[in-house]
Amino acid sequence: MAREHTLFVMAQDIPWDEGLYSGTRPGLRSKVLSIDEAGTDATVVVEYPAGWSADGPEHCTAHEEFLVIEGEIEINGISYGMHNYGFFPAGYVRNSASTSDGAKLLTMFYDAPQYQLGETEEPHDPKLLVEHVDPLPTEWDPGLVDPQLSAGVAIKPLRTDPYTQETSFLYMSPPHRVPPGMAKPQWTHSMVEELFCLAGTYVWGDCGRMGPGGYCWWREGVYHGPAGTDVGYMLFVRTVNGPLDNIFDTEKKPFSWDPPYNPQLPERLRKHAKPFTERPLA
Template structure:
């Protein structure tokens, strides 16, 4: 997969770009990472009030989490903290953002719009029409991912598991003052976005809005959080499992700031990202 190792960058440091995604003309976007071979992209899209698209089909899976505002797809409303996975070639009768919205979005390939779709079919097994975090469902399998040690200090919710590849999208919520002790490796890409909270690890301290694309088998962690965290994870290339190792350095609440970034992004994270004001 032709994406650079990004571990980690604050989305707030990235610029908004007009028409960043061809399939969403008129929306601004922040590109978190992109595969220069397939066009697959992870991004944040900001839709202005009254944004609308007519009936269409996309050439890529569209997976999203609404950060704020609301969108409607086929008349189904997605407000803040809702999730969906819409398979490629799935017909959409409409896509609108009546009051505007900001949406964390993942496309599995270049999301090229198609004006017609007669005779197309899509894989309904891969559809997740709508899930809401407010349902308060925490059904994730820590044991299957090799994360049993987190069971007493965290909760997990599976949002999607691909029926063919086993790729998984899930939420993890950790309690305040949780502190890890060991490092991890995973045989697949691990991608995440920090939805809320503060997270300290071996490469520095992340604030809400932090994004990571980590290649397979890269050693990372331990992590800890004074605030507790809510993270959206994706495993790319198969199901996620975990190998545990002793860390190169013991966990600290005040780690050195040394994110791993491609040269064009490194200047944006030259110094630690400030904590948001609380009062």
């Protein structure tokens, strides 16, 4: 099911809900960043309080993709720290899950999640499993970036879906892109691009300045930009409905470092939206 175009909202401005949107996981808090029309697939920030643990073994009925944005969580004996990543297919068994000091995870659910004790009768798809990625010690790869984009940007790959070629990755830019006075075209994609800002600031010429906690569900065929950064940034990026592509307009438009905040948001988010200010993530 489709989700509404969202570009952009700061996660810090969205209120917390108790548990998850599907009615499971009491004791946690969550913020729904985007959700489909059926109320099933969603992207949320999930807060695990200090001392939380889950009874195991258990499994989730939905695919669960996550990136740690604050704190640390242990799952099946593996410690997931800052910016650590995992993709657990539906039915993947968690024998243990806990956090000592608390954690916040950016989490993508591929259906309305329910957590059930024990193992499932149908085991998870091993081709989908990405048990653990710690991107911190790996090198940034500029060779994975679209050559139409400015020099200096680079990627750390996290996952490529073996069936759909959808991808998840970290994306970074150095500062001073684009210099004042330059003009660039707007651009779009043939697929959905989901963005979450982890560090730095990303300036959208038509929407404003986005900082850590900034979130986008960029629908296919919708043009935005020009865009740039004066201080650099790091983003989590996920593509939906296929691999990443970029479609550039032919007309160049002037770029400013200080555009007004002019978001394109669903009604439920519009009432919470505020311009970016420096504050704790999510």
